[in-house]
Amino acid sequence: MQKVFITGANGFVGYYLADQLLQKGYHVIATGKGECRLNFDTDNFFYEPLDFTNAESVSNVLQKHQPGVIIHSGAISKPDDCELNKESAFRANVTGTIYLLDEARKQKSFFVFVSTDFVFDGERGMYKENDERKPVNYYGQTKLLAEDEVSKYEYDWSIVRTVLVYGKRMMGRHNILTNTAEALEKGEKLKIFDDQVRTPTYVEDLAKGIVAIVDKRTNGIYHISGEDVRTPYQMAVAVAEHLKLDASLITPVKEGDFSQPAKRPLRTGFDISKASQDLDYQPISFEEGLRKTFE
Secondary structure (H helix, E strand, O other), rough: OOOEEEEEEHHHHHHHHHHHHHHOOEEEEEEOOOOOOOOOOOOOOEEEOOOOOHHHHHHHHHHHHOOOOEEEOOOOHHHHHHHHHHHHHHHHHHHHHHHHHHHHHHHHOOOEEEEEEHOOHHHHHHHOOOOOOOOOOHHHHHHHHHHHHHHHHHHOOEEEEEOOOOOOOOOOOOOOHHHHHHHHHHOOOEEEOOOEEEEEEHHHHHHHHHHHOOOOOOOOOEOOOOOEEEEEHHHHHHHHHHHHHHHHHHEOHHHHHHHOOOOOOEOEOOOHHHHHHHHOOOOHHHHHHHHHHOO
């Protein structure tokens, strides 16, 4: 069975990707920073520590394994970290992508790049794949530059953009829903944005969409997210209600109420009709995703 190479495999999305690919019978070469956090008991799973900002390391690992597919999901994805450490963000999100593409070329691997709704300015929301990209922060800018590199790749490639991923906590990796639950269980007060509109994505749906791209070897850009429109505040209140915690601890705020290093796009969210048509992608509802996160 084909070898699939994953960067960022120790991360939240990486775990679910590796799991679903293994279930489909793929041979998975997972890479990440430091020791392996993944626990898959199968001969089809192999882990390599990898710093993909080191060209020599990238070359050595890819030449050793020669995968037919590379899924690049590793990144510095916290917008404030990117804004405060632009050099590190560029090296991880742009230079690292270039190093991986350079090696992929030698093997003509299918290159799948995981990107973000933050390549858009958030002026109107419900974006389609060919809408104009105008990031409002440095994280979005690095992802735009990396997308440009991927789209110049001479062999098969796909770019998967997604929105605010959530789901069951894995290997200590939190997300907006599990963070909210943990804070409320401790009786902590939360201030959460109610002026940012998203189509939140259940993590297993995102992994399924990416695996469908690998299965079909589909080229181009795909928007993969949920269909239900929510603000982070609405998501947090839903967590409180679902777990019967105190929703009065959550205060809705607007971006102008306090300053963060990185500006956020106000209205994103995706039109997923292309993914539905090409990949038979059908996300679950936010309510169902919420239930699965805490079951």
